[in-house]
Amino acid sequence: MRVRQDALPPRWGEVARKQIMRTIALINQKGGVGKTTCAINLAACMAHMGQRTLLVDVDPQGHCAVGLAVPDNQIEKSIYDILRAPAGTATIRDVTWQIATNFDLAPSMITLAALETELHGIPGRQDRLADALSRVSKDYDYCIIDCPPNVGLLTFNAMRAADEVVIPVETGYFSLHGLAKQLELIEQLRKQCRQDVRVRILATLYDIRTKLAREVLAEMREQFGELLMDTCINFNTKLKEAASFGQPITEYDPASKGFKDFQKLSSELMGPAPRVTLDLSKYLSEPVAHPLTAEAAIENAVEIVEETLAEIQDGVELPEPAVAGPIRRSNRAVQQDVRSAVETLARRADEVKAAAASHGMNVRRNGTTQQKLEEFYGVRQTPEGILFVAHFPNANSVGIAGDFNGWAPHMMQSDDAADTYRATLPLKPGRYRYRLVVDGRWQADPHNMFSEPNPFGELDSVVEVA
Known part of the structure; x- marks a missing residue:
């Protein structure tokens, strides 16, 4: 007080x-x-x-x-x-x-x-x-x-x-x-x-x-x-x-x-x-010179963008889901901002790579922009529907259940490494509550910061579709 x-x-x-x-x-x-x-x-x-x-x-x-x-x-x-x-x-x-x-x-x-x-x-x-x-x-x-x-x-x-x-x-x-x-x-x-x-x-x-x-x-x-x-x-x-x-x-x-x-x-x-x-x-007697050569600077710039992308994708030190309250911006708006940031960073990395190539330098980037976006954990809207991406390295199975499927778990597909799980659902405009089911245990989506309390004293994740 x-x-x-x-x-x-x-x-x-x-x-x-x-x-x-x-x-x-x-x-x-x-x-x-x-x-x-x-x-x-x-x-x-x-x-x-x-x-x-x-x-x-x-x-x-x-x-x-x-x-x-x-x-x-x-x-x-x-x-x-x-x-x-x-x-x-x-x-x-x-x-x-x-x-x-x-x-x-x-x-x-x-x-x-x-x-x-x-x-x-x-x-x-x-x-x-x-x-x-x-x-x-x-x-x-x-x-x-x-x-x-x-x-x-x-x-x-x-x-x-x-x-x-x-x-x-x-x-x-x-x-x-x-x-x-x-x-x-x-x-x-x-x-x-x-x-x-x-x-x-x-x-x-x-x-x-x-x-x-x-x-x-x-x-x-x-x-x-x-x-x-x-x-x-x-x-x-x-x-x-x-x-x-x-x-x-x-x-x-x-x-x-x-x-x-x-x-x-x-x-x-x-x-x-x-x-x-x-x-x-x-x-300040002499100008501060950066110790990197031109080639090293370009390679370092690419690495910086890659590291920033990795931090966004991995959700480093994600906070606990925040209880829903007066939110000025919709979930969709925040998701679009994050997606835009990822696209911008990836585009800048491509530009740096092109500049390096024009100088005869071979700078390697790990993966394309689309691959980077596909690896981004969380919830986002795609032309096919709402894409849910979750990262559970030690899980055997991950499902998703919510208002949109009568709370009956829908199994998410895993990648070759069996640590990233995806599900694309054709949701109509509206506001939906959902939870993930990891090896039979129900929990809120750790990659979605928006949630609200449910009648059982736990948290349901929330997604808004425009």
Whole structure:
């Protein structure tokens, strides 16, 4: 349950702490690097470890509130009201929500996007966040600031207020390519702010199974060694599930790899560390060159696409089927998106192969696009009907039963390896419930994320046919 902080009684009897609040800003002008996920779960883990933590969202998208299940229609005041008010006339305590013990949130709203225009030309506008945080510095041990994916007044306010800056960087090629420019931009902001802040790089969305991620992380360590944090946030579906349920990972699954990663990150940030400042002459004196030759780069590109295809097909670390609730998009729409992604990746692999052939290079791809699609597990619509594909390596028989066949199991056909089972059913438009029967045991389809409870206290998988 999320509670407005001003609705709670004062914290009587609290012993004043000598520690001064440390403010950490998460900044990256590139979106999709897991910045908000890091901000939410870092703050939650610090609170879980007994540190009084404030999470401040200065991104007008307001995703911190969404990811922590704070009802948008109940947010009467946000950080926008604090930053637009004259200095000293409003306090962050007026807008904070208590998320958990030791964990408060100062949410954002879309109105924050107009702040830069409203404060244009007003002296001291770049110090408004620092001023607001200074008045609650005795109430918290740590403040985490989630910044917008752009450079403007809001990010400048965060830099002015911060003691440390953490740059979340996805372990992908384009993120690595833009990291040097991102560091240069942070250095320019630091000079404009005229303050010394510690800058650290945090590798996120790291998937050790892919060659690209391993190479990018190694390149980051070589180029930015002392700036790169020891902690690396691994790709973990539990983090995405936690956000969809409006919970930090500390509440959703404290046994997950995601929780352990953020616990390690919290310990690293909370522990003593030498102050590291940027020296562009050291890191950017020469352009960062990729060590691969042209031929090796093309072969590596093909391998990357193949690995990505394999991850989609194999359903790596699929979450438990989600109980049906308010779903904004239909199953069919999601299935079409996944199919489109697979087709796009396969087409790109074919294009890379053609480019390699034009240069006299022989790059091998395992299987055609259609074969890749046929190996994709789950449910999808085909010209012949609805195709169900399941992967059960140790099964002797797999059947499918549902509303469409009176719940009488229809045996699925297995391939030569006897681990992939398929069934194509000519279903009319509608919504159907079904289950798989694996060696006589009834269960939900592990490759279909959409399900709903049945009268027997278990889950039925759900498919929609348009």
